[in-house]
Amino acid sequence: MDALHWVTSPSVTEPPQEIYCQTRDIVQAKVESVRMNLLQHGWDESTSSLIVAVLGELTSNAFDHNLGQWPDVPGCWFETTIDPHRFVAIIADRGQGVRSSLQRVRPGINDHEALRIAFTEHITGRAPEKRGNGLKFVINALREFPKTNLTFQSGDALLSFHGQMNPEDATLEIINVQTSLRGVVSKIELTQL
């Protein structure tokens, strides 16, 4: 089973045990252990910290925006691959999704608009709390890498952010896809020289 199958599956199943994080505590511990793993694979301290911070934002969101209202399986999918020059993380949840959570502050938006707002505006589904920085931080952090690739799907909107060598050339685009999903599936792929 991969993350996309898990999130779109009509039957309610938990992800494989080594990938499933039912609570925030569990995922926080796993995110923290990524730091050690990166260092052991030769990634430097500041890069490792940046990756850990990015993973912290994406995994926090799964819990922050679904508190007490998980439709079925609570928690998130958290899967990483760590090599000396390549890092991959897949984070997914079967929660309410971005459109539904932003609906409260922006009624009537569709999935496509919801992703654009979530990644570009300092606005939050938890207004009036002063928040809404996480995903903007993620994009800026990913600009630091010589080669970076992020995909993030919620509903029928799929955002991708690609960057190579020159941070100014990095592009963010959102398209509509055929298979809609309720929660979020995100994947980050980073390469260091």
Ligand SMILES: Nc1ncnc2c1ncn2[C@@H]1O[C@H](COP(=O)(O)OP(=O)(O)OP(=O)(O)O)[C@@H](O)[C@H]1O
């Ligand atoms: N996994 C998710 N499930 C549902 N909604 C999400 C998810 N991730 C992000 N969102 C929506 O996107 C908005 C923007 O996310 P972002 O992380 O930038 O800000 P925030 O989580 O509200 O605040 P902060 O990250 O600064 O604490 C959120 O307010 C929420 O409405």
Ligand SMILES: [Mg+2]
């Ligand atoms: Mg957040």
